[in-house]
Amino acid sequence: MGANHEDHHHAPDGHGRALRLGVGGPVGSGKTALVAALCRTLGPSLSLGVVTNDIYTTEDAEFLRRAGVLDEERILAVETGCCPHTAIRDDIAANLDAVETLEDRFGPLDLVIVESGGDNLTATFSRGLADRQIFVLDVSGGDKVPRKGGPGVTTADLLVVNKTDLAPMVGADLGVMDRDAAAVRGARPVLFTSIRQDPTAATVAAWVSEQVAAWSHAHAAHAS
Amino acid sequence: MPGRRAMRAGAAVATAPAPGGGTLVHRLASAPPLTLRQTGPSTVHLVSTAAGPLGGDRLSLDIDVAPHTTLELGSVAAGLVLPGHGTSEFLVTARVGAGARLRFAPEPTVLAAGCEHRLLVRLALAADAEVLWREEIVLGRHGERAGRCHARFDATRDGRPLLRQEFTVGDPALDSSPAVYGAARCVGTTFLTTPVKEPVVAEGVAVLPLAGPGTLVSALAADAVELRSRLEWGERAVRPA
Amino acid sequence: MDPAVNPAVNPAVNPALLLLADSRLPAGGHAHSGGVEQAVTSGAVHDVPSLAGFLRGRLHTAGTVAAALTAAACACAAGPPPPEPAWGLLDAEVDARTAAPAQREASRTQGRLLLRVARRVWPSPVLEGLARAVPNPHHPIALGAAAHAAGATPEEAAMAAAYHAVGGAATAAVRLLGLDPVAVHGLLAGLAPDLAAVAGAARSGGDWESLPAHSSPALDLLAEQHARADVRLFIS
Numbered sequence: 135m136g137a138n139h140e141d142h143h144h145a146p147d148g149h150g151r152a153l154r155l156g157v158g159g160p161v162g163s164g165k166t167a168l169v170a171a172l173c174r175t176l177g178p179s180l181s182l183g184v185v186t187n188d189i190y191t192t193e194d195a196e197f198l199r200r201a202g203v204l205d206e207e208r209i210l211a212v213e214t215g216c217c218p219h220t221a222i223r224d225d226i227a228a229n230l231d232a233v234e235t236l237e238d239r240f241g242p243l244d245l246v247i248v249e250s251g252g253d254n255l256t257a258t259f260s261r262g263l264a265d266r267q268i269f270v271l272d273v274s275g276g277d278k279v280p281r282k283g284g285p286g287v288t289t290a291d292l293l294v295v296n297k298t299d300l301a302p303m304v305g306a307d308l309g310v311m312d313r314d315a316a317a318v319r320g321a322r323p324v325l326f327t328s329i330r331q332d333p334t335a336a337t338v339a340a341w342v343s344e345q346v347a348a349w350s351h352a353h354a355a356h357a358s
Numbered sequence: 359m360p361g362r363r364a365m366r367a368g369a370a371v372a373t374a375p376a377p378g379g380g381t382l383v384h385r386l387a388s389a390p391p392l393t394l395r396q397t398g399p400s401t402v403h404l405v406s407t408a409a410g411p412l413g414g415d416r417l418s419l420d421i422d423v424a425p426h427t428t429l430e431l432g433s434v435a436a437g438l439v440l441p442g443h444g445t446s447e448f449l450v451t452a453r454v455g456a457g458a459r460l461r462f463a464p465e466p467t468v469l470a471a472g473c474e475h476r477l478l479v480r481l482a483l484a485a486d487a488e489v490l491w492r493e494e495i496v497l498g499r500h501g502e503r504a505g506r507c508h509a510r511f512d513a514t515r516d517g518r519p520l521l522r523q524e525f526t527v528g529d530p531a532l533d534s535s536p537a538v539y540g541a542a543r544c545v546g547t548t549f550l551t552t553p554v555k556e557p558v559v560a561e562g563v564a565v566l567p568l569a570g571p572g573t574l575v576s577a578l579a580a581d582a583v584e585l586r587s588r589l590e591w592g593e594r595a596v597r598p599a
Numbered sequence: 600m601d602p603a604v605n606p607a608v609n610p611a612v613n614p615a616l617l618l619l620a621d622s623r624l625p626a627g628g629h630a631h632s633g634g635v636e637q638a639v640t641s642g643a644v645h646d647v648p649s650l651a652g653f654l655r656g657r658l659h660t661a662g663t664v665a666a667a668l669t670a671a672a673c674a675c676a677a678g679p680p681p682p683e684p685a686w687g688l689l690d691a692e693v694d695a696r697t698a699a700p701a702q703r704e705a706s707r708t709q710g711r712l713l714l715r716v717a718r719r720v721w722p723s724p725v726l727e728g729l730a731r732a733v734p735n736p737h738h739p740i741a742l743g744a745a746a747h748a749a750g751a752t753p754e755e756a757a758m759a760a761a762y763h764a765v766g767g768a769a770t771a772a773v774r775l776l777g778l779d780p781v782a783v784h785g786l787l788a789g790l791a792p793d794l795a796a797v798a799g800a801a802r803s804g805g806d807w808e809s810l811p812a813h814s815s816p817a818l819d820l821l822a823e824q825h826a827r828a829d830v831r832l833f834i835s
């Protein structure tokens with residue numbers, strides 16, 4: 135595994151390798167559901183790999199494998215020793231190793247998605263691991279979460295507010311969430327989804343496709 | 359303490375191919391307290407003809423299994439290591455030739471209180487030699503604290519390292535460490551050249567595929583009977599009946 | 600300022616050693632418990648005193664072997680002769696001393712990640728040579744080579760290895776059992792003489808076959824039980 139003699143993965147500018155997309159957010163917000171949706175929607179056109187970071191077990195990886203959205207060999211689980219945010223931010227070695235293993239086995243890939251273990255609002259991906267990151271909130275956490283901010287909400291390349299189907303039930307005001315998010319995020323995009331209602335997560339998938347296209351254009355292996 | 363002087367003794371056993379095929383035990387050199395008796399066509403037992411080993415003894419046993427022959431080596435009773443003047447040492451060297459088979463399964467070594475023992479095993483195997491090598495150590499007689507022991511086992515195959523292991527006994531804080539022997543009073547291993555695909559674990563015993571071609575059954579137990587049954591369970595997992 | 604004229608600068612303490620031994624070295628160590636997770640599951644480690652026994656046992660068995668092999672790797676990296684042809688042989692010496700497959704796997708995983716980090720932090724031909732000869736080296740091999748690349752001596756490398764053998768396990772116990780972290784650091788401080796003894800005994804010269812090979816049967820069992828556990832926070 136990971137016999138990266140040439141260490142091409144470390145070309146600091148990312149030439150010749152897949153876009154690495156981090157998907158983070160609090161526990162249960164729908165990260166795995168989103169990853170499954172992206173695999174479903176993008177799988178037919180892109181070469182994908184997925185790395186999950188679970189807290190206890192390899193549950194997320196198992197879920198994705200069972201969902202049958204991707205060849206199960208392309209899904210790797212990383213154990214994080216009680217500290218999911220450490221594994222995506224402070225000590226990313228095990229995640230990089232998993233990403234590179236996927237690239238070595240199945241490369242060249244277009245996109246590697248790294249799902250963080252559900253943690254807290256401060257957990258964000260190291261730039262050494264993820265080229266782009268999506269932060270997934272859900273409406274049931276309350277409509278004040280975007281206002282509270284935190285590095286995930288404010289700095290993620292895309293903020294996804296999921297489970298909009300539940301908004302009426304939990305009394306969350308999507309308008310307020312949108313306004314508050316825009317206030318802390320400036321021009322960075324926010325998308326509202328219900329993966330329950332749209333299992334293809336079409337809007338998010340479209341955003342990801344654009345990122346992959348832009349990445350591969352800028353980082354083609356032989357570009358100078 | 360048994361009233362005898364420290365001894366230096368070297369015993370040896372060697373096989374040769376029998377004229378019509380099979381094995382001939384062609385050399386059997388006893389040296390008290392190590393006495394070797396042939397008990398079958400290719401079976402030899404170690405019979406202790408004096409107490410011990412005890413402190414100061416320097417004993418050695420040399421085993422030479424010629425290519426394409428078979429030897430089984432056992433002992434008639436557990437070896438009780440006793441204190442004396444200085445350290446006792448038992449050095450076992452074994453060479454197992456091409457296509458040869460050796461089964462070394464003596465009774466346990468019991469480390470009596472106050473003993474100071476060194477047990478060294480050097481096993482040199484030809485590429486296709488077949489070996490089962492069992493070692494059992496009992497930390498003290500019943501209700502007694504073990505003396506000190508340093509055991510080292512080195513097995514090479516075609517000159518390349520296959521298994522190197524040391525056991526030390528005698529520092530109570532280390533012996534009882536949950537990383538070392540924990541609550542166990544007996545520790546044992548069986549080294550086999552037969553490979554297994556997957557490790558197997560059960561209460562107090564693990565069957566461990568080595569990096570090279572071979573397997574180690576490693577067991578911890580409360581007493582010698584339990585230790586033997588755990589090792590045998592592991593050995594059967596390596597060689598399904 | 601020249602250390603020789605400034606007594607406040609103690610040249611005997613190599614800063615590279617601190618970096619190598621620091622648990623924040625981003626080489627994946629935080630996800631390994633060195634058998635503690637399974638020992639906690641089994642109940643063998645449940646409080647500060649039982650952790651103390653565990654750590655001491657670990658240091659004097661697995662830690663002693665790791666320290667010796669790390670020192671040997673550091674000396675090998677320093678050459679002469681050129682280390683590259685020898686890496687495979689030294690790596691095989693670690694294999695022969697690690698009977699449990701789960702421990703070999705954990706060692707190689709940590710070795711590979713450390714080598715990756717070291718190649719970027721302390722770029723050197725020695726590390727490139729190691730990566731070519733043994734892409735997934737055992738941890739002591741990677742640590743010894745990295746220590747050399749960082750300017751550390753075999754003795755210092757052995758100290759980092761000895762500390763690594765207990766530091767990660769201690770942190771894992773703090774997380775898993777909610778132990779008082781100060782009490783646990785007190786344990787580590789209490790192990791200082793043992794750490795010094797273990798590192799001091801690791802010699803850099805001589806033949807490899809006679810290097811220490813201390814076995815820890817309980818750790819072997821724990822490692823294989825852990826590899827089979829359904830619920831697991833740590834890789835090992």
Ligand SMILES: Nc1nc2c(ncn2[C@@H]2O[C@H](COP(=O)(O)OP(=O)(O)OP(=O)(O)O)[C@@H](O)[C@H]2O)c(=O)[nH]1
Nearest residue numbers: 160161162163164165166167252296297328329330
């Ligand atoms: N109602 C509703 N439920 C959803 C939606 N998306 C996901 N869920 C459900 O929310 C629960 C959690 O979803 P996951 O995708 O496992 O969430 P996660 O963020 O990956 O969770 P962790 O990895 O445990 O942090 C599951 O039961 C999903 O079926 C949605 O849009 N609407």
Ligand SMILES: [Mg+2]
Nearest residue numbers: 165166194249
């Ligand atoms: Mg998930």
